[in-house]
Amino acid sequence: MNLEQKYQALLQEAQRRQLPDVAGIRLCFQTLSLASAIDRDCAALLTPHGLSEGRFVLLFLLDAASEGLAPNVLAEQAGITRATVTGLLDGLEREALIERQANASDRRALNIELTRKGKQVAKKVFDQHSRWIAGLFGNLSTPERQQLATLLDKVATNLGASGPGKTQ
Amino acid sequence: MNLEQKYQALLQEAQRRQLPDVAGIRLCFQTLSLASAIDRDCAALLTPHGLSEGRFVLLFLLDAASEGLAPNVLAEQAGITRATVTGLLDGLEREALIERQANASDRRALNIELTRKGKQVAKKVFDQHSRWIAGLFGNLSTPERQQLATLLDKVATNLGASGPGKTQ
DNA sequence: CATATATAATTAGCCGCCATACTATATGGC
């Protein structure tokens, strides 16, 4: 239940038009709506800390690398372009969570490190986040989780020429 | 399998840190990755027709309303803001799929109608789209579909203060 | 050594979404 508004509208129309496999369409919309709802909740948790999901990922990667990381490495690990990393770093820098440091040996390169504040925020947010995720799937039993994973996988096989990871 | 790059990175780190309920985290990422992959595939189908998902929704709503609709009605039905509708209509107009028509009785109001081209594209795309969605969940048996729907629902109950539909 | 090529980061411009603020027009109450 609880489809997003737009999907409800589309689904109603699909029913009215007697499109084939309305049940499949419904399932698709249900999956997408759930994911959107998760994203929305996630964003709501992060914004009070000046974070978006993208920034959060970089924060996490940086927190794991005690010596800091170069932007191109962040891009690779996060699976986004370097240009996008530049934008996310701008945001993190504005929030004083990271610092861009010049690299002495290669003057093109930067090293990104967390500030003290960045480390504090990271710690707090990771705690909050893992509790939140745990709660999300907390009312599924182990076999239910297994089932869900299997079913999601089964759907994923029908996807993409590309599929996650891209064709390039 | 086949998590998006960023989720793979996050998951690895979660494992390394021995966060609680890594399995839950994995399941969460799997759900999000599947939804992203669906969105990506969807977008790939739509772009050749000059459509995005947002534009597609409006096209669908307009195709269902033979007399045309006002932008504010579109916004309400699609569950997006009027401002966003303006932007989407700009795109649809650029592609010559819709026309904005002045309303004689209320000079603030517009009526949006599909052009001939708009109707043609609508027809073609809806066909394509319903076949695509049907294929997506086509390899699930009826009981599997039922299971999946139930499990997704169960997860959804843990969501949101807001949940789909918003708190306002 | 000079020049070509590769690489690092950024900028610029596009898209779709949002929230906020604005303009024009309608409408209801006095």
Place this chain on the structure above:
DNA sequence: GCCATATAGTATGGCGGCTAATTATATATG
């Protein structure tokens, strides 16, 4: 009839993603 308020659509500016182009620096090769 006039003014306050509500409504319709849009402009503006932000975010986060993308691609393509730009600038600076490194490196490899003739």
